[in-house]
Amino acid sequence: MTALHNKTKTDWTRIAQELSPVAIIDEPVLVKKRSRDFFWYSPILNAQLKGCFGDLVAQPETRAELAHCLSVAHAHDLPVVLRGGGTGNYGQAVPLHGGLIVETTGMNRILEIGEGFVRVEAGALMADINAALKPHGWEMAMFPSTQDIATIGGFVAGGSAGIGSIANGALREKGNIISLKALSVEAEPQEHVFDAEQALQLHHAWGLNGAITEVTLRTVPTRDWIGCMATFDSYRDCYAAGYALATSETIGRKLCSAVEARIVSYFPRLEGHLPAGRHLLVSLVPREDMDAYRALMEAQGGTVDLALSEEERKARGIPHVFEFAYNHTTLQVLKADRSATYQQYGVSDPADVDAVARLGAEVGDDVWQHHEFARLDGKIVAFDLPIIWFTDEARLREIDDTYRAHGFSVADAHTYHVEGGGLKNADYRHLAWKKRMDPKGLLNPGKSRAWEAVRHLSAPEIEAMAKD
Numbered sequence: 183m184t185a186l187h188n189k190t191k192t193d194w195t196r197i198a199q200e201l202s203p204v205a206i207i208d209e210p211v212l213v214k215k216r217s218r219d220f221f222w223y224s225p226i227l228n229a230q231l232k233g234c235f236g237d238l239v240a241q242p243e244t245r246a247e248l249a250h251c252l253s254v255a256h257a258h259d260l261p262v263v264l265r266g267g268g269t270g271n272y273g274q275a276v277p278l279h280g281g282l283i284v285e286t287t288g289m290n291r292i293l294e295i296g297e298g299f300v301r302v303e304a305g306a307l308m309a310d311i312n313a314a315l316k317p318h319g320w321e322m323a324m325f326p327s328t329q330d331i332a333t334i335g336g337f338v339a340g341g342s343a344g345i346g347s348i349a350n351g352a353l354r355e356k357g358n359i360i361s362l363k364a365l366s367v368e369a370e371p372q373e374h375v376f377d378a379e380q381a382l383q384l385h386h387a388w389g390l391n392g393a394i395t396e397v398t399l400r401t402v403p404t405r406d407w408i409g410c411m412a413t414f415d416s417y418r419d420c421y422a423a424g425y426a427l428a429t430s431e432t433i434g435r436k437l438c439s440a441v442e443a444r445i446v447s448y449f450p451r452l453e454g455h456l457p458a459g460r461h462l463l464v465s466l467v468p469r470e471d472m473d474a475y476r477a478l479m480e481a482q483g484g485t486v487d488l489a490l491s492e493e494e495r496k497a498r499g500i501p502h503v504f505e506f507a508y509n510h511t512t513l514q515v516l517k518a519d520r521s522a523t524y525q526q527y528g529v530s531d532p533a534d535v536d537a538v539a540r541l542g543a544e545v546g547d548d549v550w551q552h553h554e555f556a557r558l559d560g561k562i563v564a565f566d567l568p569i570i571w572f573t574d575e576a577r578l579r580e581i582d583d584t585y586r587a588h589g590f591s592v593a594d595a596h597t598y599h600v601e602g603g604g605l606k607n608a609d610y611r612h613l614a615w616k617k618r619m620d621p622k623g624l625l626n627p628g629k630s631r632a633w634e635a636v637r638h639l640s641a642p643e644i645e646a647m648a649k650d
């Protein structure tokens with residue numbers, strides 16, 4: 183068996199034998215497929231990552247098998263990239279240095295459902311977790327719109343927030359991750375247990391500092407959610423209605439997304455269901471609050487064009503409303519035109535509707551606004567995930583500067599370094615745990631800029647660099 187990229191001088195036939203009885207994939211086309219995620223949303227990342235492939239895929243089904251994979255990797259100094267569903271947007275699961283891809287989707291058991299929590303293996307798909315919870319009267323506090331193919335391990339290691347965050351905060355907020363377990367990469371991998379506080383040291387660390395085996399998550403009582411679509415004449419009114427719903431003290435919601443009409447014109451599955459040319463507010467509202475929701479939308483100048491229960495939605499063949507929110511919005515446009523991309527901007531004052539409208543008018547015709555509302559640390563926030571018609575990086579950075587000039591923050595979606603996006607600075611707690619869990623630095627190499635500068639230090643020395 184030959185290496186796909188010549189980045190490691192490894193006898194992969196021998197590695198495949200040593201991995202036995204763990205199932206492997208060595209067919210180059212399939213290995214290449216499993217070396218990709220959704221980095222191609224970004225033309226910049228696409229150019230940088232499209233030629234990066236792993237050499238072999240291992241598919242453990244138990245934590246003992248996963249431990250065996252990590253021990254083989256340790257013995258041969260193999261780069262290892264953990265992979266769930268491969269739905270990350272920043273090349274998080276792309277092997278930069280070749281090596282072993284460990285796909286966790288076989289480790290997908292739901293281990294325990296209790297009052298306000300669920301304990302699952304890391305490779306469980308979030309749609310399956312939600313389906314298992316429902317008959318017990320619970321649901322996940324939040325999940326990404328990729329729930330059908332994304333794993334809980336990938337969400338904890340790579341994600342941040344999602345549908346539900348408008349009510350229950352970000353994943354990192356206290357109590358959302360109750361605990362997790364992860365294996366180290368050593369001759370004999372050890373399973374460490376992380377409580378709620380410590381779990382943050384592995385959360386959003388992109389699989390750099392341990393292989394998550396099991397996650398215990400907070401769950402919330404399930405409700406009879408109605409998928410709602412209200413439309414507006416102006417984007418200003420649409421955003422304002424979103425803010426009013428997001429801050430309502432009486433109306434429940436687990437999604438609140440404002441989308442410009444120009445973007446909505448790229449949603450063919452909604453054609454005939456919504457009036458053309460109008461700006462769209464996508465929401466999930468509990469059935470018992472629907473009257474109040476309708477009254478609010480009317481007061482904000484909108485019309486409620488769709489309000490469907492899950493059964494009604496299925497009967498009418500319409501996708502989940504959340505497939506028109508978060509990063510799915512970008513996906514809908516990309517399906518029609520690959521020259522689109524996006525960016526992630528934090529709105530400085532979500533209540534300042536005029537500032538959002540002013541920015542929309544100033545930024546240029548190549549930027550189409552789309553806002554998500556969430557509740558972070560108890561406060562309603564908004565972030566703009568606009569469609570950007572990409573010409574070159576210089577123009578993208580000019581757009582970033584325009585947002586910054588309006589006081590908005592930029593979480594760059596066009597970098598494959600863990601320190602580059604939402605996490606601006608090196609996280610030395612993450613890296614201290616990397617030193618403990620992965621002393622040889624085999625996990626997801628190349629994704630942390632800061633690691634190379636600290637890898638020679640001890641874990642306490644690295645941790646001491648963290649500022650509170």
Ligand SMILES: Cc1cc2nc3c(=O)[nH]c(=O)nc-3n(C[C@H](O)[C@H](O)[C@H](O)COP(=O)(O)OP(=O)(O)OC[C@H]3O[C@@H](n4cnc5c(N)ncnc54)[C@H](O)[C@@H]3O)c2cc1C
Pocket residue numbers: 219220263264265266267268269270271274275286304305325326327328331332333334335336337338339340341342343344345387388389390392393394395508509510511513626
């Ligand atoms: C259309 C679309 C919509 C999205 N919406 C959202 C959203 O609303 N919110 C959000 O946060 N994200 C969103 N994402 C990003 C992504 O879908 C989620 O973060 C998802 O949960 C990732 O899960 P996954 O199984 O696909 O992870 P992968 O992409 O396979 O992996 C993500 C990262 O986690 C690491 N990893 C995977 N499994 C493990 C493990 N067991 N132990 C340690 N590390 C591991 C990988 O190495 C990688 O660095 C979206 C992406 C797309 C394409």
